[in-house]
Amino acid sequence: MPQLSSGGGDDLGANDEMIAFKDEGEQEEKTQENAFTERDLADLKSSLVNESEINQSPTSAAVRRGHHGEQRVFQDKHREHLDGVSKQQDGGMYKSPAYPGYPFLMLPDPYLPNSSVSPSSNKVSVVQQSHGMHPLTSLLPYSNDHFSPSPPHLPTDMSQKTGVHRHQSQDLSGYYSLPPGGVGQITPSMSWFPHSLMLGPSGVHPTGIPHPAIVPSSGKQEHDQYDRGMYMKPQVEVKREKEPKKPVIKKPLNAFMLYMKEMRxxxxxxxxxxxxxxxxxxxxxxxHALTREEQAKYYELARKERQLHMQLYPTWSARDNYEAGLSGVAGEKSKADWGKKKRRKREKQQDSNTDPGSPKKCRARFGLNQQTDWCGPCRRKKKCIRYLQGGGCPSPSSSDLSAIDSPPSPCPARLRLYRQAPPSPRGSPPPSPSTRRSSHTRSHPRFPSEQSAGKRADLCHLVPTATLELSAKQTLCSSALSAAKVAGLSLKVLTETH
DNA sequence: GGTCCTTTGAAGCTA
DNA sequence: TAGCTTCAAAGGACC
Structure with missing residues (x-):
């Protein structure tokens, strides 16, 4: 990662990044974020990478794929395995959590009976704690909490796994809390039960509470819809049993997703x-504005989340959720249907999207506060036709935006937008999306697990300094205009870059 | 009811 | 192995 290297040039970039994007709420977010300890962040990330590499077994993926067997079988074995492993691994790699509040040994308030996860209740920032609960508890992946924390003694060392078994991660326990409906069935004290006990043969808790990652194959993944014993439903709701739909095990959330969940x-x-x-x-x-430490928390959480996911679903593979992979492992009908749907979606995109880089051009270019410049489809949240029409997005009428012409496409608006916010002084991380190609391609690893160095090219360091400075001058602060602000910044950036 | 948008990161696939 | 693609969450908007 270029950014990781320290250098004068990097510094410039760093400064820019920091100032550059303040969104609405950022006024309040203060300079603390801007003050950026980007450098530290870079260092920390580097260390995390190392740690991650050390802790994780390189063969885990292979093992996982190689064992597409009965989950039930695994669960049984897994349970046994945990018994043994937990003993031998106590005080293992995670015995010294990087974060004090970690692992989350307490059932987060929001997930306790009578408590809710309303936005208002989610005011706890990443670095702040309240009620003695870990600041990140609200991140509980698989959403709203379908699982309660498990005991702190469960093993997590995946590197030792040579077989099908995945070890339960004590730290991960905190990610799972009880589902709204399940709370009543499981008392807070039960939250201490190990996953091995909590989960049934199919990842479903004996009480009928399924793992949050398990969701019906169709429809939106509303948490309350999840589960309730859909996966290998034990004796859960009869109503659900009637549903022919089979569950889909969702991917574990990554660091950013966890962050989003909490901060949204x-x-x-x-x-x-x-x-x-x-x-x-x-x-x-x-x-991007988060400090290294802050991001590190999420990366760590994500890492453990993945480990837990592997433990719970040893046979699962991300491929299972790929439309392309539907044929093989997931030969289930539901998956097939789902695949068709996805395929259709993709085809549709291809049809309407000749330009690989694509969609949301107007939005990205003009921003929310310039919707008058958007093409019709964009206003309707559909794909930008300007791009499709070949030429690229026409420049807005605004003089300020006049310079914004559609880039030949290799440099989509999206790319530019990304470039505005890159934090990374000293090269730290985040090369950010700027490196994304086409619709979603990301080429640079950002942190810990982020791929082996060099695997992906990091283009973020290319962020123009001038652009950032300009952005910093912006004074949009109204929270209500956050979106517009974002867009405004983009516009600024575009102007500058031109 | 399905899709889009938007973000970053992980993982799978392809050449 | 580099590069690309898909999916993960979220929820309003749109068709």
């Missing part, structure tokens, strides 16, 4: 935004 509510509250797309943009920038 906060951003919504601060910015009064409702549109996820806009919120996510903000979150993306905030993510």
């Amino acid at each position: 509510a906060k951003v919504i509250a601060e910015c009064t935004l409702k549109e996820s797309a806009a919120i996510n943009q903000i979150l993306g920038r905030r993510w």
Whole structure:
């Protein structure tokens, strides 16, 4: 990662990054974020990478794939395995959690009976704790909490896994809390039960509470819809049993997703935004603005999350959720249907999207506050036709935006947008999306697990300094204008780059 | 009801 | 192995 290397040039970039994107809520977020300890972040990330590499077994993936057997079988074995492993691994690699509040030994308030996870309740920032609960508890992946924390003695060392078994991660326990409906069935004290006990043969808790990652193959993944014993449903709701749909094990959440989960509510509250797309943009920038330590928490959480996921679903592979992979492992009908759907989606995109880089051009270029410049489809949240029409996005009428011409495509607006927010002084990390190619390609690893160095090219360091400075001058602060702000920044950037 | 948008990261696939 | 693709969450908007 180029950014990781220290150097004068990097510094420039770093400064820019910091100032550059303040979104709505950022006024409040203060300079603390801007003050950036980017350098430290870079260092920390580097260390995390090492740690991650050391802790994780390189063969885990292979093992996982190689054991597409009965999950039930695994569960049984797994249970036995845990018994043994937990003993031998106590005080293992995670005996010294990097974060004090970690692992989350307590059932987070939001998931306790009578407590809710309302946005207002989710004010706890990444670095702040309240009620003695870990600040990240709200991140509980697989959503709202379908699982309660497990005891701190469970093993997590995946590197030792040479077989099918995945070790339960004590730290991961905190990620799972009880589902709203399950709370009543499991008392807080039960949250201490190990996953091995909590989960049934199919990842479903004996009480019928399924793993949060398990969701019906169709429809939106509403948490309450998840489970309730859909996967290998034990004796759960009869109603659900009637549903022919088979569950889909979702991918474990990555660091950013975890961050989003926690901060979304906060951003919504601060910015009064409702549109996820806009919120996510903000979150993306905030993510880059996080200090190394803060990001490290999420990377660590994500890492453990993956480990837990592997333990719970040893036979699962990300491929299972790929449309392409539907034929093989997931030969289930539901998956096939799902695959068709996905395939259709992709085909549709290909049809309408000749330009690989694609969609959301107007949005990205003009921003939310310049919607008058958007093409019709973009206003309707559909794919930008300007791009499709070959020429690229026409420049906005605004003089300020006049310079914004459609780049030949290799340099989509999206790319530019990314470049505004890159934190990374000293090269730290985040090369950010700027490196993304086409619709989603990411080429640079960002942190710990982020791929072996060099695997992906990091282009973030290319971020123009001038652009960032300009952005810093912007004074949009109204939280309500966050989205617009974001867009505004983009526009600025574009102007500058031109 | 399905899709889009938007973000970053992980993992799978392909050449 | 580099590069690309897909999916993960979220929820309003749109068709």
